[in-house]
Amino acid sequence: MLVKTFGSSVYGIQAITITVEVNIAPGTKYFIVGLPDNAVKESYYRIESALKNCGYKMPRQQVVVNMAPADIRKEGSAYDMTIATAILAASGQIETEELDKYLIMGELSLDGGLQPIKGALPIAIQARKEGFKGFILPKQNAREAAIVNELEVYGVENIREVANFFNGDEQLKREVVNTREEFYDSLSNYDSDFSDVRGQENIKRALEIAAAGGHNVILIGPPGAGKTMLAKRLPSILPPLTLHESLETTKIHSVAGKLSAADALVTARPFRSPHHTVSDVALVGGGGNPQPGEISLAHNGVLFLDELPEFKRSVLEVMRQPLEERRITISRAKFTVDYPSSFMLIASMNPCPCGYYNHPEKECVCPPGTVQKYMSKISGPLLDRIDLHVEVTPVNFNELASDRLAEKSGDIRERVIKARDRQIERFGSKPDLHANAQMSPQMVRDICKIDAAGQNLLKKAMEKLGLSARAYDRILKVARTIADLAGSEEIHLEHLAEAIHFRSLDREGWAG
Numbered sequence: 001m002l003v004k005t006f007g008s009s010v011y012g013i014q015a016i017t018i019t020v021e022v023n024i025a026p027g028t029k030y031f032i033v034g035l036p037d038n039a040v041k042e043s044y045y046r047i048e049s050a051l052k053n054c055g056y057k058m059p060r061q062q063v064v065v066n067m068a069p070a071d072i073r074k075e076g077s078a079y080d081m082t083i084a085t086a087i088l089a090a091s092g093q094i095e096t097e098e099l100d101k102y103l104i105m106g107e108l109s110l111d112g113g114l115q116p117i118k119g120a121l122p123i124a125i126q127a128r129k130e131g132f133k134g135f136i137l138p139k140q141n142a143r144e145a146a147i148v149n150e151l152e153v154y155g156v157e158n159i160r161e162v163a164n165f166f167n168g169d170e171q172l173k174r175e176v177v178n179t180r181e182e183f184y185d186s187l188s189n190y191d192s193d194f195s196d197v198r199g200q201e202n203i204k205r206a207l208e209i210a211a212a213g214g215h216n217v218i219l220i221g222p223p224g225a226g227k228t229m230l231a232k233r234l235p236s237i238l239p240p241l242t243l244h245e246s247l248e249t250t251k252i253h254s255v256a257g258k259l260s261a262a263d264a265l266v267t268a269r270p271f272r273s274p275h276h277t278v279s280d281v282a283l284v285g286g287g288g289n290p291q292p293g294e295i296s297l298a299h300n301g302v303l304f305l306d307e308l309p310e311f312k313r314s315v316l317e318v319m320r321q322p323l324e325e326r327r328i329t330i331s332r333a334k335f336t337v338d339y340p341s342s343f344m345l346i347a348s349m350n351p352c353p354c355g356y357y358n359h360p361e362k363e364c365v366c367p368p369g370t371v372q373k374y375m376s377k378i379s380g381p382l383l384d385r386i387d388l389h390v391e392v393t394p395v396n397f398n399e400l401a402s403d404r405l406a407e408k409s410g411d412i413r414e415r416v417i418k419a420r421d422r423q424i425e426r427f428g429s430k431p432d433l434h435a436n437a438q439m440s441p442q443m444v445r446d447i448c449k450i451d452a453a454g455q456n457l458l459k460k461a462m463e464k465l466g467l468s469a470r471a472y473d474r475i476l477k478v479a480r481t482i483a484d485l486a487g488s489e490e491i492h493l494e495h496l497a498e499a500i501h502f503r504s505l506d507r508e509g510w511a512g
Contacts, residue, residue, distance in 0.1 A: 003090040006103050007082035008126060009074060010119035012290070012337035013251045015126035017103070019068045020079065022086035027062025032083075034067030037075045046077070046108045047084045054112035054160045059091045073334075075289050078117040081106035081136075084159055085166075094166045101133040104162070112158045116140035121247075121254040124148040136162060142175040143264040144254055147247075149179065177264045183243055190236040190268065194409045196229075199399035203230055206390045206502060208412050211237045212419035213481030214435030215474075216323070216345040216385060218308065221392030222362070223355045227348035230392075231304050234346060235269045236409035238302075239417045245300045248340065252299055256292045270301030272343075276310040284318050286330045290337050295322050298343040308347040309377040316382055319345070323385045326438070342438075345386065349378075360393060384470040387437065387478050388502040419484040436481045441473055448476035454496045461500045475499045 002023045008015045030044050048058045065083055067074050082104045088094045105123065107115040120141035125148055127135050134152035135145055142155025154172040156162055164170035194204060203219070207230060210217045219227040241249065249266045253259050259266075274283060274294045285293030295303055305311060322328045326342035351357040352371045357364040364371075383389075420435065426447065427433040439447065450458070462472060479491045479499035486495065 001090045001092070003086050003096055003099065005082050005086040005089070005099055006132070007079050007105050008103060008119075008123040009072060010122055010255055011335065012339060013122055013248075013255055013292075015119065015122040016072065017126060017130055018072075018074065018079070018082075020082045020086050021066040021068065022083065022090045023064045023066075024059050024087075024090045025062045025064070028060070030063045030065075032065040032067070034065075034070045035073045036067060037073065039077045040067070040074050040079055043077065043080045043083055043108075046080055046110060047087065049110040050080075050084065050108040050112040050159055051088070053110065054158065054163075056088060056093055056159075056163065057091065059087065063087060063090075076118075077107040077115075078105050080108035081114065081159060081162065084108060085162060088163055089166075094163045095168070096166075098166055103127040103132050103135045105136075106138045106156070108159065112160060114138040114156060114158060116257070118257040119255045120145040121147070121251050124151055124153065125251075127151055136165075136172075143177055143262070144250065144259050146175040146177040147179045147182070147250075147264050179265070180243070182264050183246055183267055190409065192233045193236055194233050194412060195406045197226060197233065197406060198402060199395040200226055200230060200392070203390055203392055204407070204412070206388050207234055208237065208416060209478065209481055209485065209502075210234070210344065210346075210388055211239075211412075212416045212435075212485050213387075213423070213477065214344060214437035215387035215478060215481065216437070217347070217388040217390060218383075218386045219346070219348040219390050219392050220351050221348075222359050222394060223350060225392045225394045227392050228304075228306055231302075231306075231346045231348060232271065232273075233409065234302050234344070235271050237412045237416055238269050238344075239413070239420050241267060241269060241300060249300045252292050252296050252339065256297060258297065270298050271304065272298040272301070273304040273306060276305075276307050278311070278315060280312075280315050280318050283315055284322065284328050284330075284341075285339050290330045290332070292339050293328070295319065295328060295341040295343060296339040299340045301343060303343045303345050305345070305347045308349040309374055313377065313379070317379065320381055320385065347386065351375075358391070380468070384468050384474070387474045390502060415485060418487075419481065422484045422487075436477045436484070439477060444473050444476050448480045448491060450476070450479075450491050450496060453493055454491065457493065457496055458500070461503070465503060467503060471503060475503060478502060 005020045007018045007020055009018050032041055051058050085104050089096045089099055105117050116138050120137055121144050124135050124145040128148050128151040136154045136156060137145060139155035139157050142153055146153040153175045155175050165172050221227055246265050246267055253266055272294050281287055283294050285291060285296055322341045328339050328341045330337050352364055352366045352374050354365050356362040357371050423435055479495045482495040482498050483491045
């Protein structure tokens with residue numbers, strides 16, 4: 001008897017429906033075809049044990065399993081339940097009338113229980129698009145799949161529940177998630193706040209500008225000056241995620257298997273902080289079965305690289321293209337996948353190996369030339385892509401001991417949102433643009449116009465600091481953001497001067 005069930009395979013952040021055909025005929029062997037990997041081939045042993053332990057029989061005849069389309073490689077253990085359900089139906093142990101209306105996925109344990117799968121959200125989106133009535137999957141993934149409306153999602157704990165459901169002996173409980181309620185209830189939940197930070201008003205100002213325009217930042221200062229503390233609070237002043245951004249971010253985290261059973265949506269902007277020993281593949285994504293890297297997991301959020309010079313140079317250089325294009329393309333011999341990677345880069349570093357170069361009180365003990373050598377670990381092209389270079393100085397005792405309340409993140413966020421609203425209005429005809437940092441060179445020329453006095457100031461700054469053409473554009477973008485925060489339609493001289501101030505840590509001018 002021939003039976004078809006349906007599963008799905010995830011490539012990038014998109015899903016492709018897989019048809020699993022099972023035919024039982026006279027014979028003794030088990031065959032699985034359709035370009036399966038070892039994990040799929042091993043499903044036979046998991047399925048056999050699971051069926052026996054749940055009171056079902058594994059057919060002692062020839063079982064042929066075909067996974068179509070056969071030219072796409074099938075990877076992972078998530079097809080166990082798809083194949084097992086088809087075997088039960090083909091051997092007459094469950095009814096087949098409703099099978100073609102449901103997408104079925106899940107990894108089987110030997111006792112018939114189910115383990116979670118990756119990519120439940122993109123699979124559910126594709127299932128709805130293709131007109132499936134429902135999606136049956138492990139209970140741990142039910143909430144993330146249930147945010148897709150117009151699709152019945154059933155979370156199950158073992159294969160017995162699935163068999164009873166198709167036989168009409170048991171009704172499964174549908175998982176229901178109110179997507180908008182879930183989204184708005186936890187939109188602004190942050191554990192840290194800028195009011196926790198004493199002093200450092202100039203650094204807070206720089207981060208406010210960065211948040212308002214989506215700019216990249218590097219913080220340079222001695223140990224204990226508060227670089228990491230400030231960076232970790234940046235998401236709390238960023239504009240809230242839109243529902244579209246939340247869904248897009250959730251898809252990436254779903255594919256990577258980073259969502260917990262309690263999560264349905266990623267509602268807070270991601271903050272990723274990989275260790276400096278991270279590899280190229282772990283940062284940008286890839287592998288034999290390509291997975292999103294840290295830059296994609298930080299999509300619509302913040303990527304924080306602490307102690308930037310300690311990262312391998314090759315790791316840092318692979319970020320240059322994603323920083324410009326806000327997308328990473330992973331190419332293999334047989335396929336290519338795209339992952340979005342529109343993130344804000346926040347980097348921090350000590351000014352020298354000992355950490356005390358330019359310190360107001362402690363003396364640097366590094367030998368001559370060490371500062372330049374240390375700074376040269378970061379290439380010029382990468383520094384050009386960082387809009388704001390900020391020197392962080394230690395907080396003095398009086399500021400630490402002060403009872404004066406610092407400004408809360410919520411207050412700063414209101415100003416940032418107003419500035420972003422001005423930018424969205426300006427880019428109304430270009431829905432993919434949300435912030436000044438995303439402007440193309442041509443748009444910079446059209447939008448960031450300055451008068452003769454501003455041109456003269458910028459010319460002198462570029463000659464003195466030895467800035468590149470890309471740095472010229474960055475200064476204009478930052479000046480435009482400062483003007484937006486001030487509610488100004490024009491870029492004035494003071495906006496331009498403040499933007500130039502944040503390029504003062506370029507290597508030639510700072511460590512020279």
